[in-house]
Amino acid sequence: MRITATSAVRTRPADPIRISGVGRTFTTDGVALPVLREVHLDIAAGEIVALIGASGSGKSTLLRQVCGLDTPDTGSIVIDDRPVAGVDPRCAVAFQEPRLLPWRTLAANVALGLPRGTGREAGAARVDALLRLVGLAGFRSHRPRHVSGGMAQRAALARALARSPGVLLLDEPFGALDALTRLQMQDLLLDIHRAEPTTVILVTHDVDEALYLADRVVLLGSDDTGAGSTVVRVIDVPGDRPRDRGSHDLAALRAGLLEGLGVATHQHAGDGNVPPDDLPPDDLPPDDLLPDHVPDRRGADSRVAHDRSPHVHAAATPAAGDADTPRTHA
Numbered sequence: 001m002r003i004t005a006t007s008a009v010r011t012r013p014a015d016p017i018r019i020s021g022v023g024r025t026f027t028t029d030g031v032a033l034p035v036l037r038e039v040h041l042d043i044a045a046g047e048i049v050a051l052i053g054a055s056g057s058g059k060s061t062l063l064r065q066v067c068g069l070d071t072p073d074t075g076s077i078v079i080d081d082r083p084v085a086g087v088d089p090r091c092a093v094a095f096q097e098p099r100l101l102p103w104r105t106l107a108a109n110v111a112l113g114l115p116r117g118t119g120r121e122a123g124a125a126r127v128d129a130l131l132r133l134v135g136l137a138g139f140r141s142h143r144p145r146h147v148s149g150g151m152a153q154r155a156a157l158a159r160a161l162a163r164s165p166g167v168l169l170l171d172e173p174f175g176a177l178d179a180l181t182r183l184q185m186q187d188l189l190l191d192i193h194r195a196e197p198t199t200v201i202l203v204t205h206d207v208d209e210a211l212y213l214a215d216r217v218v219l220l221g222s223d224d225t226g227a228g229s230t231v232v233r234v235i236d237v238p239g240d241r242p243r244d245r246g247s248h249d250l251a252a253l254r255a256g257l258l259e260g261l262g263v264a265t266h267q268h269a270g271d272g273n274v275p276p277d278d279l280p281p282d283d284l285p286p287d288d289l290l291p292d293h294v295p296d297r298r299g300a301d302s303r304v305a306h307d308r309s310p311h312v313h314a315a316a317t318p319a320a321g322d323a324d325t326p327r328t329h330a
């Protein structure tokens with residue numbers, strides 16, 4: 001099934017973001033933990049930027065700083081031409097969990113995202129348009145527990161869009177969904193971005209998702225000094241969207257990003273390593289020593305299995321404080 005977005009009325013332009021020299025150290029029980037240092041990043045209005053990095057590298061912290069839920073110790077974040085100072089109404093956020101109010105209908109949950117002072121009629125029209133946009137027009141009166149996880153997440157996206165944010169911040173928005181729903185949601189996000197062209201920062205652990213969706217992929221990382229993470233790589237992703245998920249260009253970029261994340265990619269074709277088919281049988285453990293999830297390395301399908309680069313799904317822990325902090329769009 002393809003979830004198709006239809007157009008809805010958008011009332012605000014996308015905003016550019018300038019992140020300059022941002023640093024952040026958290027101190028817990030007297031112990032200082034440098035998390036971010038000297039982060040510089042300019043994001044154009046309407047751009048989609050994917051932020052990747054190891055667990056704990058400060059992705060969520062940076063996202064929270066952009067919308068004013070956290071404040072950098074050093075440096076500044078400017079949206080359009082105004083610095084972020086406190087929770088910023090130009091931003092909306094969606095997290096891994098939909099965080100809908102269970103006692104309200106989907107329509108009422110989406111309406112929570114409307115800007116204060118929205119008139120009754122205009123609000124109802126906007127909610128209807130957004131529910132259509134995310135393919136939930138027939139479910140407006142359903143409660144969150146009566147819809148699937150993917151549908152709930154679509155409602156959460158609609159709620160985030162309700163205020164026509166200049167900046168949409170997505171923290172692993174599809175991380176809790178099954179693989180197929182996840183792919184559908186990625187296409188829906190592209191549809192939404194076409195219909196409501198806002199600036200998007202997407203935090204993800206999924207390198208393929210980053211390369212499929214983003215104009216640029218930004219890798220946060222740190223060295224061994226413990227001084228905190230900074231931008232270690234920025235990749236311009238080639239090709240118009242929607243992209244070919246199997247493209248060779250993306251595969252090459254994927255390998256580079258995975259290497260940047262410290263993940264082995266086990267590429268064989270043309271990389272100078274001996275392909276597994278050419279290894280003498282004695283170099284492989286007997287089949288009964290191979291764990292179930294390791295593909296048969298002697299079989300005709302082995303190259304396919306080895307060339308299928310893994311997604312990076314590091315254990316996702318919610319950002320500290322997320323659960324208790326107010327949403328900017330609520």
Ligand SMILES: Nc1ncnc2c1ncn2[C@@H]1O[C@H](COP(=O)(O)OP(=O)(O)OP(=O)(O)O)[C@@H](O)[C@H]1O
Nearest residue numbers: 026035055056057058059060061316317319320321
């Ligand atoms: N409010 C806080 N107080 C103390 N430490 C914090 C706070 N917020 C974040 N941290 C710490 O900062 C570090 C970075 O956290 P952050 O949530 O930004 O990482 P992340 O890259 O989003 O990780 P993940 O991929 O696991 O979600 C972690 O060590 C975390 O414990």
Ligand SMILES: [Mg+2]
Nearest residue numbers: 059060318319
């Ligand atoms: Mg995080």
